[in-house]
Amino acid sequence: MKVLAINGSPHVNGNTTAGIELFKEELALYGIELERYDLGLNVIRGCTACGHCVRTKDGFCVFDDDGVNEGIKKISEADGLILGSPVHYSGISGTMKSFLDRAFYAASRAPVNPFRHKVAAAFVCVRRAGGLPAVQSLLHYLTYAEMVLATGSYWPVLYGAASGEVLQDTEGTAVIREIARNMAWIMKNLKDGKEAPPEKQAKQSMNFIR
Numbered sequence: 633m634k635v636l637a638i639n640g641s642p643h644v645n646g647n648t649t650a651g652i653e654l655f656k657e658e659l660a661l662y663g664i665e666l667e668r669y670d671l672g673l674n675v676i677r678g679c680t681a682c683g684h685c686v687r688t689k690d691g692f693c694v695f696d697d698d699g700v701n702e703g704i705k706k707i708s709e710a711d712g713l714i715l716g717s718p719v720h721y722s723g724i725s726g727t728m729k730s731f732l733d734r735a736f737y738a739a740s741r742a743p744v745n746p747f748r749h750k751v752a753a754a755f756v757c758v759r760r761a762g763g764l765p766a767v768q769s770l771l772h773y774l775t776y777a778e779m780v781l782a783t784g785s786y787w788p789v790l791y792g793a794a795s796g797e798v799l800q801d802t803e804g805t806a807v808i809r810e811i812a813r814n815m816a817w818i819m820k821n822l823k824d825g826k827e828a829p830p831e832k833q834a835k836q837s838m839n840f841i842r
Contacts, residue, residue: 633819635659635751636710638703639670640717640728647757647798648716651790654805655714655753658812664819666714669706674699676730679737691742693734700734707735708746712819713779715754715770722762724769736773745777749829751818752779753811755788757798763789780822782815784808 637655641648649668656666676698684694691708692701707713715732717724724732739747754770756763767788774781784807792798799805 633663633711633823634665634667634709635712635714635815635819636706637666637668637714637716638707638728638731639668639672640715640725640731641671641757642673642725642727643718643795644670644672646718646795647790647792648718650796650798651755651757651808652714652716654799654808655812655815658809659816662813662816662820664712664816667706667710669703671699671725671727671731674727676700676727676734678730679733685738685741689741689743691739691746693738695734700731700738703731704735704739704746707750708739710750711823712751712753712782712815713747713774714752714815715773717756717766717770719756719758719762719766722765724756724766729769732770732773736777740777744832747777747779748832749822750779751782751815751822753782753788753815755790755808755811757790757792759791759793763787763791780818782811782818784810784814 637652639648717728752774756766786807790798790804791801
């Protein structure tokens with residue numbers, strides 16, 4: 633089994649990477665491989681609401697030059713997903729948001745959402761405050777896609793400023809490892825389960841203003 637971790641930090645060797653490595657170490661104990669997908673300093677445009685993915689229903693974005701479609705393919709092929717981001721003004725990084733807006737919306741337009749029922753988790757890294765709103769922002773994408781959330785006994789927020797400082801956050805790192813163990817357990821149970829997941833029902837849409 634394989635988990636893909638999306639690194640939304642512009643610093644490839646920063647604290648978000650350190651958090652992802654904690655997941656990698658713990659998951660490896662259960663025979664689960666982790667691949668990291670770094671957004672880094674790539675320029676990723678936001679969604680333009682062009683409607684291309686709605687019309688084609690192929691699960692991909694019309695823009696194919698900035699790594700979003702590659703990310704969609706990687707998520708689709710993985711058994712699990714981890715979203716990790718630094719905190720900017722109590723939110724996730726701008727690059728991460730642009731990536732997730734387009735990836736999750738385009739995938740949701742496919743006849744069968746390839747992200748649906750995959751096991752997922754999220755965490756953020758922050759110097760001092762704003763971590764909880766940022767975590768909540770990441771969870772919005774996972775719940776929208778009907779993913780199965782792996783959680784821990786506390787909020788998945790790692791505290792630290794300089795690169796690597798989050799590893800001194802003993803409580804935070806323990807929570808990350810706990811989430812990784814829960815993730816491995818859920819993934820193995822889903823793989824070995826005999827009962828098929830519920831069929832996808834047609835999405836109901838209603839505008840408030842008529």
